[in-house]
Amino acid sequence: MELLMVKANSLKLNLLLNIIKTSLAILFPLITYPYVTRVLLPEGLGKIEFVNSLVSYFIVIAGFGIPVYGLREVSKYRNDRDLLSKKVHELFILNTIATVVVFSVYIILVLFSEKLFLQKELCFILGLSIIFTTFGMDWVYQGFEDYLFITIRNFIFQVLSLVLLFLLVKSSDDYLIYAGLLVLSPIGSSIINFFLLGKYIDFKIFNNYQIIYHIKNVLIIFVTLLMGTLLLKLEAVLLGLFLGYADVGIYSVANKLINMIVGVIAMVGMTFLPTIIHHVNKNDEKYVQLLLNKSINFVIFITIPMIIGLFCLSDEIIYLLAGDSFSASVLPFKIMLLIIIFNAVSVVYGNQVFLAYHQERKSLFILMIAGLIGIVLNFILIPLFNVSGAALAVTFSSFIAVLLQYFFAMKYAPINILTIQNLKSIIMSLFMGIIILVSKHLLSPWSPIILVIIPVGVVVYFSGMAFLKDDFTSEILSIMKKKISDYRQKK
Structure with missing residues (x-):
């Protein structure tokens, strides 16, 4: 009984810290976005969102699935410092090799693509995230559930970025400065993370690094994450290629608001993940089932009123956050609101159940199906309905993904939604x-x-x-x- 109380208190603290961290992740964009949209306008914002969406693919490829796989490995071996250190070394070496290759390909693409070469300065600035994400190794801190450090660190860089934004970004010509501020937080966080890793691991050289072993295990997670990013970022890239930067800007306002909310739910869901993995490995099925049911009930408790409220106030929200120049964002925003509940349920099934029970292959299969449907729908709907077509495509593909996840996850965790x-x-x-x-x-x-x-x-x-x-x-x-x-x- 006493042990259960300790577990509950620890989980509550981590959940509270994650809620604070994710609340800050919403609060700061809510402060900055009305200013950014009014200064950069659809064209300037569209340039940044187009390149940033492309960079997101390269970050996921360079990460090679290690942020998720590494979190699971750290959660498993965190009580054995020597073994954990060796595992982290192996994953870092693998991550570094992938990053060098991927960043080289990114540079070649920018140099030989006419559309990207015209924005080469922007591509270089935002592309720095590809390198520094590798060195951040946030998955080590998440595996140890060190959410206090992560929360304080994020807060400091968010405040710094906020101050510099209002000091330096004054007109639409300052979009490169804004791009630099976007990468300030991940770069700064990565540097601090790297130099404080000694708290958890040793830097001595080990014998017999088993890098090939991890490649086989991480491959499915990697492709799954890549497909997930494809679902999230595809529309912005295709709008930039088919239509123009202004249309990307219109779409990005609606997408930004949805992703901020989805990000909160995902981060809260990740709070449960290390604990769920730990108890799955201990065969404590009763406690795992309790956590999973609590998790699904919590995300529904939060997301349903959120969707209804945002739908009723969509015109006012878009005007408040982006101004008259982005009034065309209202309809795609309304369409995409359903993604909130789809992703909330997906966090439980896709992240918590499939990862904890080592069912990454099922998660990959589901995302591949949803991704293919999304690609086909985008090519059909964007020419017909422009930005709203992109919103319809991503919403429907998200629905297909969560429907398939629910079907497959019930075998491992019969979670009851109809309560x-x-x-x-x-x-x-x-x-x-x-x-x-x-x-x-x-x-x-x-x-x-x-x-x-x-x-x-x-x-x-x-x-x-x-x-x-x-x-x-x-x-x-x-x-x-x-x-x-x-x-x-x-x-």
């Missing part, structure tokens, strides 16, 4: 949506309407969930009462 708790979330989210629409009608056309309606929506949802005696809301209220009680006793 009373999740039904409560749906009912209260719909009620919240009605309140938001009525409030909009009463307050319109007052410009800061969103600043009033969002808190109203949050209060309505959580109050309703508390009235329905929802498990998560009850737990949150219990923690708050305890904190208040402890504070009063200290006084």
Whole structure:
């Protein structure tokens, strides 16, 4: 019993730190994006998003699946420093070889592609991320669940980037400076990570490095990640090739908002992963099942009201974050909102279940099917519906992916989605949506309407969930009462 309490407290702390970290990852873009979109406009923003999407492919290829595979290996061997050090050395050597090859190919592509050569300075600046992501080895810190360090480090670089943005980026001609600020955080974080690794591993040379062994094991994870990135970034690349930078800019605003939310869910989901892997290896199936059910219920508890609220306020949100120049982003944003719930469920099935139970082949198969469907749909829908066609393609391919994941994952973890708790979330989210629409009608056309309606929506949802005696809301209220009680006793 005491051991379970320690596990629960540790998981709660990691979850809290990850929520803080991901909240900051949302907060800073919310502060900077309205400024960036109004300064760079669709054309300037489109250039950066087009090149950045291309660079994302090269980062994944250079990573060779090691960020995910390495996290799993560190979670397994973190109690044996000597063996862990050898494993990390092997993975770093493999990662370095892949990075050198991939970065060389990237440079050749930029030099010989007319479209990319015209943006060679931008390609070089953003391409630095390919190199420095390798040296960051964030997967070591995640494997040790050192989320306090990761949270503080990210916060420092986010503040620095924020200050420099407002000081240095003044017009659409400053898009190269903005690109430099985008890579500042990953480069700085990677350098700090590398020099602090001695806390967890030794730098002595070992005999018989087994690099080939890891290549065989990491290959499926690598191709899976590549297909996942293809799903996320394909539309921006194709829009840049078929239409123009302005269309990429329009799409990127909608995509940016969706990805910020999806990123929060993914990071929260990764908080559970080391613990799930650890207990799967101990054959503690009861505790694993408890965690997986809690995980799926939590993401539904958060994502359903999020989707309803964002749909009702989509016009106001796009205007607030991007201005009149990006009004065409509203429709693709509404279409892509469904991706939030698809990815939330996918985090549990694709990341937690398949990785923990070593079922990467199934994950790869699913993403390949979804990726192929996405490619075909993009070539059909973009010429017909432009930016909205890209939004439809990525949304439908995400739906296919999560549907297949659900089908295959049930064999290993029969997670129950159709619960009373999740039904409560749906009912209260719909009620919240009605309140938001009525409030909009009463307050319109007052410009800061969103600043009033969002808190109203949050209060309505959580109050309703508390009235329905929802498990998560009850737990949150219990923690708050305890904190208040402890504070009063200290006084």
